[in-house]
Amino acid sequence: MLPLSNPDPEALLVGRVWRPGIGPALVLLRGETLIDITSPEWPTLRDLLEQDDLPARLRGADGTPFATLGDVTGGADGAPRLLAPCDLQAVKASGVTFAESMVERVIEEQAAGDPDRADAIRKKVQAAIGDSLSGIAPGSDKAMEVKRVLQAEGLWSAYLEVGIGPDAEVFTKCQPMASVGWGAEVGLHPMSTWNNPEPEIVLAVNSRGEILGASLGNDVNLRDVEGRSALLLGKAKDNNASCAIGPFLRIFDAGYGMADVDRAELTLKVEGEDGFVLDGHSSMTKISRRPADIVAQTIGRHHQYPDGFMLFLGTLFAPIQDRGTPGQGFTHKLGDSVTISEPKLGSLRNIVRLSTECPPWEFGTAALMRNLAGRGLL
Known part of the structure; x- marks a missing residue:
């Protein structure tokens, strides 16, 4: 597993880390050091994104240093592991945007x-x-x-x-708390034999509809399932560990904002245990709908999100490179390493397994509330 790195020492990078013996912690990255900033004021990332003047609040935040990026693993016992940088937010995705x-x-x-x-x-x-x-x-x-x-x-x-057409496709990718983070395994439903990663920018939007930051995401897709019928979108998109976001959420400030999202150039590398290598690319300059317009179609008087939402923006990447049988294009094999990178957001790396073989999702919203209450944070 490639080590984590800070893409920009000046960036405001927040995220969530599972601290063994404690539970999920809200963290701020300063240099290579992870600072635990979890507090009664912002026990969750949802609460953090509701703050006014967020960049200034973060730059002046106090916390407890507890690890460096080199200490973080993809899930080894006894070590901190990076979680998806969202918790109570709905996880939405926009499709067919390129x-x-x-x-x-x-x-x-x-x-x-x-x-x-x-x-x-x-x-x-x-x-x-x-x-x-x-x-x-x-x-x-x-x-x-x-x-x-x-x-x-x-x-x-x-x-x-x-x-x-005039209306964007916006669907629910997964439930709140169901996304996995950097280093985790991502899952394919066992029924699928034609599937692919989808490298995307993910926006963080608060309950007021304000776009506050961006991250990277893998909107794992089952091409054979969705291809049978568009009405099978839920089965094609929402399975155990089929949504990855990370490594961190970069908060918008004077040095980074929507203009950087609009110019983002994402790269994708799939490396198989069979020696197969696929290089892909997605340029946000070629998106057909403005991200702000997709957000406006998602939240407003017609639909509220009191805990905010994360929004996948879609991808230009569509794999047609043959991996096996000529003419069949690309499909995953178990053990594939998938790395999605963008210079200002870092790299999100995951390993492909079957959804039935990935760690089951057991720490949901109720477990989070009990954990935070037990720590005196609620």
Whole structure:
């Protein structure tokens, strides 16, 4: 496992660490040192994100140094381990936000989840669509004109509707407290034979709809399950350990903000125990919807989130590099190491297992409340 590192000594990086014998701690990273800042004022990361003038509060925060980045493991007994940098927040995800990956979603649907059919359908769809969807503003007059043309060609789908239509797709990725962090195992449902990682930026939004920071995420996806029917999205997306976020949450301040998110360049590396290596990339400059617009469609008078939410922004990455049978593209094998990196957010690294073999999720919201109460923090 590659060691953790601080991407920027000036960054305001907060997160959560499991401290053996204590439980989950809210932490601030200063240099290479982890400072426990858990307190009755902010016992959870949710409470921290509700604070006014958060950058100033964090820079002046007192706490207890208890470990360095080198002490943190992916789950070894007796050592601190990094948790996902969220707790009570809902975990939401927006899909089909990039034109190029949108085409792959159409292919999945046309193939009905069968990777053997994907290559032939990809050629047919690309012949009709090509790169013509790039740069089209969702919901615009031009987008509606493209919709009419594709409907006439028999190629319209639910994915194109949310990709270039007026309404964004926003779904629940997992329950609060169910995400895993850096170094943890990520899970594939045993029924899946065609799947992939999805490298994404994840925004942290508080109950007032304010975007306060960003992290990295792996929105693990089962292409065969979702391809059979878009109505199987929940089964394709929400399984034990199928959501990874981390390593830390970078809080917006004078040195980092939404402009940096809009320019973010994510890299992905999958390294298999069989020697297979896949390099991928996702550029936020090519997103079809502005992140702030997706947030506005998620929270408002129509829908409240009293504990805030984390929002995956989607990915440009759509793997078509063959791993085995020609024309079937990429799929995971157990033991794959997945590393998602961005220069200002660091690297999120996880190992792929079956969801049934990953540690079961047992520490939920009730357990957190009991733990914090027992520590005199509530």
